[in-house]
Amino acid sequence: MIISDRKLKARRRKDNSVKGIILSFSSVGLLVFASILIYIFKTGGGLVGYDLLISDYQDFNTDVIVNEVSGDFTYSSTLDDDEYYSNKWDVVLTDTKDREGKDIVVISYIGENSPLRDVSDLNSIVDSGFVRVNIPINSSVDSIILDDYDFIAFSKFGAETMVDIMNMGTSIDSMTLVKEGGGIRGSLITTLYLIGLTLVIAVPIGVFSAIYINEYARKNKLTKYMKTMIDMLTGVPSIIFGLMGAAIFIPFVNGTIGTSGGSIISGALTMAVILLPVIIKSTEEALKVIPFDIRTASLSLGANQTQTTFKVILPSAIPGIMTGILLGIGRIIGESAALIYAIGASIKDKVILKERSTTLAVHIWTAMSGDRPNFELASAISIIILGAVIILNIIAKILVKRVSKVSY
Amino acid sequence: MAMISKYVTKESIRRKNLQDKIVKNIFFSSTILSASFIILIVIFILVKGIAPFVSSKYISNVNLFDFLTGIKWLDGATGISTDYGVGFLIINTIIVVLISLLISIPVSILTGLFIAKIAPKRVREIFRTVVELLASIPSIIYGVFGLGVIAPVIMNIAEVLGFQSSGGLSLITTSIVLGMMTIPTITVISENSIRSVDKILEEGSLALGASPTQTQLKVLIPAAKSGIFAGIILGIGRALGEATAVSMVSGNRFSGLVFNPFDTTSTLTSRMLLGIKETTGIDYDIRFSVGLVLMLVIILANIILKVIMKKVGNLDDN
Numbered sequence: 001m002i003i004s005d006r007k008l009k010a011r012r013r014k015d016n017s018v019k020g021i022i023l024s025f026s027s028v029g030l031l032v033f034a035s036i037l038i039y040i041f042k043t044g045g046g047l048v049g050y051d052l053l054i055s056d057y058q059d060f061n062t063d064v065i066v067n068e069v070s071g072d073f074t075y076s077s078t079l080d081d082d083e084y085y086s087n088k089w090d091v092v093l094t095d096t097k098d099r100e101g102k103d104i105v106v107i108s109y110i111g112e113n114s115p116l117r118d119v120s121d122l123n124s125i126v127d128s129g130f131v132r133v134n135i136p137i138n139s140s141v142d143s144i145i146l147d148d149y150d151f152i153a154f155s156k157f158g159a160e161t162m163v164d165i166m167n168m169g170t171s172i173d174s175m176t177l178v179k180e181g182g183g184i185r186g187s188l189i190t191t192l193y194l195i196g197l198t199l200v201i202a203v204p205i206g207v208f209s210a211i212y213i214n215e216y217a218r219k220n221k222l223t224k225y226m227k228t229m230i231d232m233l234t235g236v237p238s239i240i241f242g243l244m245g246a247a248i249f250i251p252f253v254n255g256t257i258g259t260s261g262g263s264i265i266s267g268a269l270t271m272a273v274i275l276l277p278v279i280i281k282s283t284e285e286a287l288k289v290i291p292f293d294i295r296t297a298s299l300s301l302g303a304n305q306t307q308t309t310f311k312v313i314l315p316s317a318i319p320g321i322m323t324g325i326l327l328g329i330g331r332i333i334g335e336s337a338a339l340i341y342a343i344g345a346s347i348k349d350k351v352i353l354k355e356r357s358t359t360l361a362v363h364i365w366t367a368m369s370g371d372r373p374n375f376e377l378a379s380a381i382s383i384i385i386l387g388a389v390i391i392l393n394i395i396a397k398i399l400v401k402r403v404s405k406v407s408y
Numbered sequence: 409m410a411m412i413s414k415y416v417t418k419e420s421i422r423r424k425n426l427q428d429k430i431v432k433n434i435f436f437s438s439t440i441l442s443a444s445f446i447i448l449i450v451i452f453i454l455v456k457g458i459a460p461f462v463s464s465k466y467i468s469n470v471n472l473f474d475f476l477t478g479i480k481w482l483d484g485a486t487g488i489s490t491d492y493g494v495g496f497l498i499i500n501t502i503i504v505v506l507i508s509l510l511i512s513i514p515v516s517i518l519t520g521l522f523i524a525k526i527a528p529k530r531v532r533e534i535f536r537t538v539v540e541l542l543a544s545i546p547s548i549i550y551g552v553f554g555l556g557v558i559a560p561v562i563m564n565i566a567e568v569l570g571f572q573s574s575g576g577l578s579l580i581t582t583s584i585v586l587g588m589m590t591i592p593t594i595t596v597i598s599e600n601s602i603r604s605v606d607k608i609l610e611e612g613s614l615a616l617g618a619s620p621t622q623t624q625l626k627v628l629i630p631a632a633k634s635g636i637f638a639g640i641i642l643g644i645g646r647a648l649g650e651a652t653a654v655s656m657v658s659g660n661r662f663s664g665l666v667f668n669p670f671d672t673t674s675t676l677t678s679r680m681l682l683g684i685k686e687t688t689g690i691d692y693d694i695r696f697s698v699g700l701v702l703m704l705v706i707i708l709a710n711i712i713l714k715v716i717m718k719k720v721g722n723l724d725d726n
Contacts (some may be wrong), residue, residue: 028591029535237650397540
C-alpha cells in the first residue's frame, strides 16, 4: 500500500494544526506571567518609591500648640533652593509636592533644641493637661496661627513666606500638621526582622540535620523514617503551618518570653519549621556531590570526624546551604496564610519583636481584604515582593549550577 | 617521647573521641527535632480540632455529624450558637479544585510536551524560566491579580450572559486563579517525565510511520503518564491547601452548595481565614476543626489518587 501525495499533504497539514494547538496552550503560562507583570506595574508602578518604603501606615493628623520662644538658633548644613530655615524656631520648611502632585510645605528638619520638639496635641486633653506628641519629620504643615491670631501662615504662601511669618511671632497657638499614611515602613522592617530571626533558628537545625542524615546516619529504619517525616513537611499547606504556629508556638512564646498573642517571634519559629525541609534538601544536595575520598583522606590524616565535618565537608557545602537560604528568604517574603495565624494581620508602624505586626505579603492581604480593596498599594507591594523573589531565585539558580559543576 | 606526646596522647585521643560523640549527638538531636515537627503538627491540630466536639469549656459542644454534613457555616449568632457546619465547604472545595484542574491539566501537559520535545533550544530556555518564575510567584500576588483582573473580566462575561455576579467574585474566578497557580507544578513534573521517556519508544513510533505529533500525543504522553499523574497529585495538594488567594476571590459565602460558575463560593481554607482578626473563643477554635477536615481531605485525596495511579500503571504493564 502506497501513501498518496495528497494523503501525506493532508497529514502534514493536520500535524501543523496540532502543533499550533500545542503552542497556543503552551503560551498560556507566558501570557499569565506577562499579564501579572503588566497589571501590577500599571496599577502600582507609580506608587513604588523611596517615599512608600519609609512612610508610616497610619495618618498623622493633628493640631499642636507651642509655648513662647525667644531663641536664636543656627543651622549647620547648607540649604537647598527650596529649603528655608527659621532661626527662631530651629526648623527647616521645604517646598515640595505630595504623592498626588499637589504643592505642599513640609517640615524637613527639626533642631535638637527646637521648641517644636516639645509640642502639645490640641485635640487630646487629659487631667494633667495636653498630651505631648512628636512631630514626624516630613509632615506637611497646613497652617500656622501665631500670637493670638496676629500672624497666620498658610501652606499656599510657600515655605519662604511661611518662615518669614513664623519668625515674626513668639508663640504658636495652632499648627495643623498632616502626614499622609499608607506607607509600608513597618511591614518592611517586620519582614527583615522575620527573615533574620527565622534564619538564625532554621539554618543551624537544618544544616545539622542534613549533615547527620548524609554523614553520620546508618542506613537503618530510623533514618528512613526520619527522612520521610522531614519530606512530609514539604507537602503540608501553609495554612496548616499557621494553625501549628497558633497551637504550638504562640502559647510557647507566651509562656517563655511573656508575650500576649501572636508575635514576630512566634512567626519566626513557624517560618523556621516551613524552611527546614528546604534547607535540609539543598544542603543534602551539596553534600552528596562531595566525593567519598575527601572524607577518607581527611580521616586518614588524623582528623576526627568532627574536624572532617567542620573543616572539610561544611566549607564545600556552603554554596548548597546558600541556595537553601536564598530560597528560604523568598519563601518568607511570599508567605501569607501561615503568618496571618502565627503573627497576626494588623499593620503596625512601631515594630516590636514581642508584638503583632505584618510582613509585606500580609500587608497586601490586609489592604485587599477590607471593604475597599487598595489595588494601588497591593500592586506596589507586589512589585517589591516579586522583584525580591525573582532576584533571589535567579541567584539561587546560578548557585545550583555552580554546585553541580564543581569537579573534584 | 616528649615530641610524640605533643601530637598524640591517649588523653588527646580521648578528647577527640568525646568531641566526636558530643557533636554527633547535637546533629542527631537536630534531626530528631526536624523530623518530629510533622508529628507535633498532627497531634496538636488533632487535639485542638477535636476539642470543640468534646471539651466542656464551651457553651455547648459542636455535633460532629451536623458539622460534617452542615450546609450552613453557623446557624445562629456568633459566640452563642455552636451549630457549625462544613459539609458544603468540603463539596465546594472539591468542585473548585476539579474545575481548576480542567484548566491546568491540558495546559500543563502540553506545555511540558512543548518544552521537552518541540521547542528549539532557546525557546525552551525561555519557557522553562517562565514556568520556574510562575512557580516562585507568591500566592498573595495571584490573589491580587485575580481580584484586579480576572474578577472584573468574569463580571463582564456574567453580565453578557445574563447571570448575577457579586463583582466577579465567583466559583469560576477562584478556579481560574487556582488553575494558574497549579500550572507550574504540573508542568515541571510533566516535562521531566516526558523528557525521560525511553528514546527507543519515540524512534520506534517514528519508524513505523507515525508523524512527530502523533508520536508525541499517542506515544510520549501515554508513556509518561505515571509521572504526569504524580504532578497532578502535587497540583491537587497545592490547590486544596491554597488559602490567601482563594479567600480574596471566592466571595466567602456562608452557606449552600455552589454549582453555578458565576455564583460566590467558599472553601475550607477561605473559611479559615475569614474574620480571623476579630474573633475569639469557639469561633476561633473551630478553625482548627476545619483545618483537621482539610488535612483529612488532602490525605484522602492522595490515597484515592495513588490507588487510581497504581491501577493506571498496572494497565500499562500488561
